[in-house]
Amino acid sequence: xxxxxxxxxIKRALALGGRGGASILNRRIxxxxxxxxxxxASPDVVSFIDNVKEQQxxxxxxxxxxxxxxxxxxxxxxxxxxxxxxxxAEQVPDLGSPLLPHDRLALVFENNSAMIFNDxxxxxRVWLTQDPLEILGELGPEPLxxxxxxEQFWEMLQKFQRQLKPLxxxxxxxxxxxxxxTDEALxxxxxxxxxxxxxxxLNQAALxxxxxxxxxxxxxxxxxxxxxxxxxxxxxxxxxNVYQKDGEPCPVCGTIIQRMVVGQRGTHFCPNCQRESxx
DNA sequence: CACGTCACCTGCGTGC
DNA sequence: TGCACGCAGGTGACGT
Numbered sequence: 001x002x003x004x005x006x007x008x009x010i011k012r013a014l015a016l017g018g019r020g021g022a023s024i025l026n027r028r029i030x031x032x033x034x035x036x037x038x039x040x041a042s043p044d045v046v047s048f049i050d051n052v053k054e055q056q057x058x059x060x061x062x063x064x065x066x067x068x069x070x071x072x073x074x075x076x077x078x079x080x081x082x083x084x085x086x087x088x089a090e091q092v093p094d095l096g097s098p099l100l101p102h103d104r105l106a107l108v109f110e111n112n113s114a115m116i117f118n119d120x121x122x123x124x125r126v127w128l129t130q131d132p133l134e135i136l137g138e139l140g141p142e143p144l145x146x147x148x149x150x151e152q153f154w155e156m157l158q159k160f161q162r163q164l165k166p167l168x169x170x171x172x173x174x175x176x177x178x179x180x181x182t183d184e185a186l187x188x189x190x191x192x193x194x195x196x197x198x199x200x201x202l203n204q205a206a207l208x209x210x211x212x213x214x215x216x217x218x219x220x221x222x223x224x225x226x227x228x229x230x231x232x233x234x235x236x237x238x239x240x241n242v243y244q245k246d247g248e249p250c251p252v253c254g255t256i257i258q259r260m261v262v263g264q265r266g267t268h269f270c271p272n273c274q275r276e277s278x279x
Numbered sequence: 280c281a282c283g284t285c286a287c288c289t290g291c292g293t294g295c
Numbered sequence: 296t297g298c299a300c301g302c303a304g305g306t307g308a309c310g311t
Contacts (some may be wrong), residue, residue, distance in 0.1 A: 003304060038287095065305080081305050083289075102289085121288045123305065162281065171306080178304055228303065229291065243304095264284080266302080 002080045004065060004143070004176030005219030006232060010086055011062045014069075014115070021088030027109040028056045029071075033095050039104040039117065041125040048128050052076070052107065064139050064175030068132060077127040077135050078117065083230060084124030089114050120230070139175040143212050154205035157197040164200075165193035166263040168212070177212065180225060180236075180243045183268045184215040187242045192276035193260075193267045199277050242268040 002010070010019065017023040032049045034040055040048055055071035062068065067086070069076040078086070089099060092114045095106050105117040105126060117126065127135055141148045156174075160167060167173055168182045177185070186193055188211035191204065200208065219225065224234030227244070241251050246259035246268055255272035 006304075079305085081287095082303070083305095119288095120290070121303090121305095123287065160281085166282085169305090180304055225304075230304085232304095263282080265305095 002065060002084065002224070002232075003178030003181050003219070004062075004216055005181070005222075005236065006224035006234065007062050007065050007067060007080065007176075008220050009224045009232075009234060010080075011060050011067055014067075014086065014088070015060045017088075019086060019088045021090045021113050024057050024088060024109070024113075024115055025059065026057060027111065027113070027115075029053055029107050030110050031095070031108040033106045033108070034104070035098045035106075036104040036119075036122060038122065039119065039124060039126055041127045043128060052128055063132075063136050064142070064171055065178070066136060068136075074128055074130055075132045077129065077132060079125050080119070081121070081123035081125070083121040084117065084119040085230070085232075087116050087118065089116055138172055140171060140173045141175065143174055143176055143209070144216055148209070150206035150209050151202065153209045154200065154202045157200050157205050157208075160197045162197050163194045163262065164191055164197055164208075165265075165267055167197050169263070169265070174212075176216070179265050179267075180240070181212070181215050181219060183243045184241060185212040187268075187270060187274060188214060190273050192274045193262050193269055195277050242270060244268060 013019040014024050029052055032052050034045050037045050055073055058070045058072055060069050065079060067078040090113045092112060095108055095114060100118060102118050102120045103116050104119045107115045164186060165182055168177050189208040191208060218239060219236045222234050222236040222239065224232050225236035226232035226234050227237050242257050245257045248257055250257055250270040250273060253272050255270055257268055258271050260267050
């Protein structure tokens with residue numbers, strides 16, 4: 001489910017309070033429970049529980065779609081993949097068994113609150129490491145980082161002859177875009193999802209970067225998007241222009257929005273506003 | 280290099 | 296009602 005804005009929303013709520021409980025900053029971990037061992041990418045369950053205990057939460061960051069929780073002696077890195085979510089529970093029981101269906105991992109704190117990772121589809125992963133670059137080292141630039149200049153973004157696009165949609169979703173190219181925000185950004189930039197990246201002019205690249213930042217910032221401002229049965233608490237879904245709007249009129253020109261499959265992902269676009277470049 | 284396919288999982292909506 | 300099917304916010308390993 002979560003793309004950059006959803007992960008950013010969760011990060012802020014964990015730091016400020018609001019994911020069902022108070023801020024987890026400065027909490028000391030007294031116990032860990034792993035209900036679905038494959039959630040743990042590394043290390044193994046025994047080492048994880050042993051190492052995470054007695055550590056304190058120093059701060060929380062986001063890199064791409066990863067949550068990076070800095071402990072005083074190591075880093076806890078979490079990727080929510082398709083259906084992961086994190087909540088805080090106050091005054092928990094012993095937590096020897098899951099509190100809710102699909103709870104996969106729980107960290108218990110000294111004040112009897114807990115941070116719980118819930119993940120219906122079991123795709124999410126958690127790492128405890130000394131060296132976060134082992135996990136984050138190959139990621140592309142953060143789209144919201146202002147040091148990424150339009151000229152540089154254009155040069156990045158020029159280097160590949162790839163379709164825009166899968167390229168923007170490639171975390172090695174640019175880090176944080178997912179299916180929703182990519183469709184919305186391409187619509188805003190009036191670019192067809194299959195346009196080859198190397199064909200973009202400097203001006204088109206600048207407009208695309210600006211559209212990406214615009215949709216990501218609005219997503220963050222709206223606390224992410226909440227669709228399907230998975231509750232997020234955001235309302236960016238009310239601002240979708242094309243995502244899952246196939247069959248409905250384009251809000252700009254009235255042409256019926258189409259859906260196609262690109263790189264195995266549902267892709268939504270306006271065939272009139274977003275023309276595939278011919279040459 | 281760039282694209283397609285499959286695998287990993289569960290649950291929901293649709294249509295027969 | 297039951298049941299098959301397609302779909303879902305992600306990613307990585309392969310094959311061509």
